[in-house]
Each structure stands twice: as C-alpha cells, then as structure tokens.
Amino acid sequence: MEALAKFGASVYMLVGEVRMFRRHAISSLRHIPLCRTLATEAQPSTSVGASSPPPQPITPKKSTKPRLSTAIILNRSPILTRPLTPFEQAYHAYQARIRRALHQPFPYDFYFKQGSLLETRFNLEEKEREKAAFGSGFVQEEWQDPVKAEADKAAVKVLAQQEGEGEPLTPRVHASDKSGDTKSLDRAGERNLYLLLKSKENGKDVWRFPQGGVEKSDFLYQAECGEKMDTWIVSRNPIGVYKPPQVDTSSPEHVIFFYKGHIMAGQVAPAESIQDFAWLTKQEIEQQVDKEYWENVKDMLSDF
C-alpha cells in the first residue's frame, strides 16, 4: 500500500513537471536551454522500475546561444481541380454507368409540371446521357409528331441561350503557363506553389525560402516579402528545422525554423537585398536550391 502511494506521488510529480515544461516551451523559443535542463531532471523521476536507463550525463553548456531565424514556406494552394488520369476517367465513367443502371425510378411528376419546358429539356438531355452511357441502340425513340419535336428542340435551344450555356469557359491553362512566367500567382493552377527568393549569401547567389531573424514586434515574413500581400500563418508550431553547415566553428550555431503560411491576396514586393523571386512547384524547387538545403526542406512541401 505504501509503495502504491509512493508510486502515485512520483507519477503526479512527473505530470506537474511535464506541464511546467510545456508552458515554458510554448512561451518562447529562447528558453530552449532551460527546457533541456528540466527535461533531463524529469527523466530520473520516471524510475519506478529498474527498467529505466541511467540518467544521461549533462553536456557542458555552449558558450554562445544559437542564432535563431524563422523561415516562411509561403504556399499558394491549388485554384483548379486536379486533372484526372485516363484510368480515373475510365473508372468514373464505369461507376457512373453502373449507378445509372441501378438507380431508383425518377419521379417526373413530382419535379416537373406536365408538358412544361423544363420537363422537355430534362427529357432531351436525359436521352443524350443514356446514349452516352449505354450506346445509341439502348434508347428507344418514341414516335413523336415531327413538327412538335422540332418546336421542342428550338424552345430548349432558346432557353439554353438565355441561361448562357455554351459560352466559352475560362481555359485551365493560364497565359503565364505558356510564357513560363514564374512570378505570376495564376500559373500552374492545379498545383501547390511555394515562394522562393534569390539572394546573395557568402558571395554566391542562392535560392531559398524567405527568412528573417527573431526580433520583437516584427513580422518576420514581411521583412523580405514586403507588405503588399495578405498572408495567413497556419500554426504557431514550426513545421521543420534546418541547421546550415557552419563555415567557421567559432561563430554561434545558426538554426532556422520553418513555418507554413498561405497567401490570400496581393503579391510579393521583395526587399532590396533580394534579387529575384519565383512561385514554384516542389519539383521545380528541387532544381533551384542547393542539394543540402533540398534534403532538409523536401518533406515540408506537398508533392502535388
């Protein structure tokens, strides 16, 4: 009984510590060293049985704090539906045919006034759909007065014109797709696009996601992208982290946290230090960025 009570108490303490840890972790990223000590303290208290590993030796604190930056993966979501593969199209057509064959009888008299124009149109269209699904031999042509049939067809045509049917639709391929303009937000409407900036780092041009240092009361992503757009940052949690290889070991470690955002309106107006920008798909990003950078960011991007 005593042992049980002790066990309960130790678990309870552990829960308290974990809660405290969470609060610290959420409050700021700068508290990371503090969190680490708490986490290492919490581990011995789990030693209820003999199975837990021995406490790890505390690593000596680094003399310099790591330099933190935030990068934004700014995404333009698809604005068009996905194009279907030929297999998917055939599958859908087949399923629609089965559904058509199995469907329950349609109550014409409930939905249409008898002899109304809408009913005539529905019947004509329905005949076309039956033909498309099961072939022209399937639909039995009822005898109809040829004069009336012509009049019906003309009336339906007029109705269709009034409702604006047959007007050309906006093409799925935008002008920027044809011209290869990667700055346009209208390009590749079916794909997820991400903003990439070109800047000079250590004397050479690199493509990377927009990023900035941690400063108070400063919107990080606006530093490089300008204020001429509406964005929405998805979450307060970073979606990834990247530590660039250090050039000289004496300088503090550089850590970049990635956050996801969506562009809602507007366009990028890059800062003067930025040479160029582009909205690219995942596959296009691979060709632009460094290999090392790509290995770290590729899993944060959507394949399609």
Next chain:
Amino acid sequence: MRLHQREYQADTPISIDALFGPTPQSKHQNFSKSKSANNHAIRSRPPHPCSPPQRPNNRSPPSPVNLVTREFAPCRLEDHYHTTLQEDLMYMTYKHEHLPRPQPRQIRLTFDPNDPYSKNRYNPPVGGSRVGKKLPPPSTPNNVIKLEKVVIHTMVKEALQSKSNLLGAIMAMRTLTGEGHKAGGRHKVEGVQIVRGKKSVGGWIRPGVPVGVKVELKGQSMYDFIGTLVEFVLPRLREFNGVVLPPESSSVNTPSAVSGVVSFGLPPQAMGFFPQIEVNQDSYPKMYGMHIHFVTNATGLDAENRARALVSGFQIPFIRR
C-alpha cells in the same frame, strides 16, 4: 454537375404504409389487419409459381447481382481536403509530447488477475470512465482530423397528429441529399430514415411514434451537400452571421465538448435556398428547418475545437457572441 443529376435524384413517390410499417399503436388497434400484413413476411411454404414476386412497394427491383458503386465523379471539396486542409490541420492540431504518457493513477487496489475467482472480472477505473477528461490520442500523420459523416435531421411536430405530415419532410430530404435506400448497391446507405420517439412524455410523445426524419451522408454526397450549403444557402441567409460559439466560460469536459461533433440548426426559410428545392418549392407542403451535425474522428479533450477548425476549413463561419 448536371450530367449526374439523375443519379442523385431518388425514388418513386412514397406510399405511407410501406414507409412506416405498423406502429405499436396501430398494431394494437388493427390486430387482424397487421396479422394479414405479416402473412407474407413469415411464410411457411414457397409462393405459387404464378404469383407475382413479393417486394416492398416503395423500392425498385433488387439488382440481380451484388454491385457496389464507388466514386463516379471528381469531388472538389474532397480534393481540397487532401491538398490543403489535411496538411494545415495536422500542423494546427499538433501537440508535441516528448515523453511517453504517464500511466493512469492506481489509487485503489484492483482485482488480482491471477486469482481464478476474479480472473476475467471487470476492473472499473476509479472515478468512472472520465469521458470528459480523456486526452486525445497522440498526434500522428495517420490520425489527422477528418470528416466522417454529416447527419441532417428534422423533426416535424405535426407528425404527432398524423404521420402523413412526415411525407413532405421525407421528400425534401430525398431531394436535398439525393440518397436513396442502398442506392448504387451500397449496403450501408440507409437513405432517409424515420426517427421515432424513444420516451413517453405525457400528452406529447410516445415510444415508437414517428416524429422526424434524418439522413446520414458519407463520402462524395457529403462533400456535395457541404458545397451546396456553403455556396448557395449560407450566403443568402439574411440573419445568419455564423455558427455561434459557446461562451468561453462553458465547461470543456462535457460529453458534447469532447465528442468532436459540430452541430448547428437552419431555420425553415433556409430550405428554400437549396437549388434542388428552389426549382419546385410549391410541391412541398411547407419548408422544414433542420439540424446539421458534422461528425469528425476527433476525440478527447479539446475535440470540439479541432472539429471546428476542420469545419471552418470548408468555409462554414463561426462567431463568438
């Protein structure tokens, strides 16, 4: 859209006896009648070869083979979920847990599992099931919140006087959702279901009395319904600013707050804004209000907020009052 209109339209006109079946009341009153009605259900010998095949008279003839139809058209909102929402919701609802979860507190002795007397006995947890205090399952890419079904439900008070008052609501629901009974050979699809009274409340309702109708929508038809609701109905509702959130002081441990279901109601005039109903609104005796429940797979503490995040991703607005 129009190409598939016919697949969505459901059913023959409704016959009331076939729909409701005998209620306990009617069974009691017309005993002889219900006896004769049951005659063909429990049959001692096979039917005469010349007799017509027996089937419920509100159903189409059964398919000679078991066929099940799957997706038959691309679904815009489902694509939207998979390309955009799912990823965002994973990031938004992610809770970092760097340590394994603590075991539940063992503050009371439990039965000895090796004692043959108490071997398979139920060991109740201390303090009940604690439904409202359970933590959500750990965040993984596999259990990102998703919409499981949408349930539309309407109660028709006049059906208590005469059950034929339900017919208008049934037809409206069929038109709204396009779901027929086992339509497309999908054995799980119930179509429009009759909701019956459960309790006896003096002077108002008795068990087994039909009082309402409901439809459960899943998959493609669910997303199509949400699309219609968001694009045609909600923008045209004059006094609708959004689904009202509960006040911040409300309890987070109630069963409704941890079930992961977002519910709201629409007034009767909203039904006329659905384009399916709008084309022949005169055919219905009246317009019916409805409750819409978005059932998600979220469970545990804070499930309601995660469910709201998902539903708002389909452009259903929420406001705080």
